[in-house]
Amino acid sequence: MAAITTGSAVSFARPVKAINVSFVSFAGLRKDNVAFRLQPVTQRFAVLCAAKKETVEKVCDIVKKQLVLPEGTEVTGSSKFTDLGADSLDTVEIVMGLEEAFKISVEESSAQSIATVEDAAELIDKLVDAQ
Template identity: 65%
Template sequence: MASLSATAISSVSARPGASSRSLGASGTSSLKLVSFSSQRKSFRSLRLQVSCAAKQETVDKVCEIVKKQLAVPEGTAVTAETKFSALGADSLDTVEIVMGLEEAFDISVEEESAQNIATVQDAAELIDKLVEAK
């Protein structure tokens, strides 16, 4: 039988002696310690670094557009981690969301990139990348 446990810590350095980087106002970072154990082998820890590249203002605007496009009921929480499918969106709804985002941010999203958008965070990161490249 295997078990899994995780603990969040406040360090941004993945390795002892690794230099920390400045995150600035547009990004966040967290580090998780995850321990795995089983009857045969035990792993001390696995460190995962998770970072959010999109600006918070972009995430907020994408949330509002998604709520509007999908007619999400008032009071329903939509966050960066929210999957469009969890809100009842099908592939046509996702295309309409992308079109709304293109109009709102004055960008053009390639079809291949649009197919990789599943969450608000995915959309916000792509938008920030496209706006910056403009």
């Protein structure tokens, strides 16, 4: 039976992922059957937002004020209202604050689909562009 050891932790649950591997040993296998090359790769991370950056920032500020969040609480486009401690009444108040700030009217069916700051910002941009 073959055993695999490495210079750092490797998890074989789900996709194989190894970070900072310095060596790999396949005990019990013939050396001429194993060949691979390790190359450093850069990881890329991108956040794609359909809403304008300014809209997302303004929504973040309004959410912070409506929920009276402590200074330093991070609110981003991906922040869920429930994760910030908002209940259904808080969400209604957030939507009302957004309507006032952006001078828009949000239909009840649209308001119910808002779960994150990004959701709200996308809807706002759509409604503002439609005016």
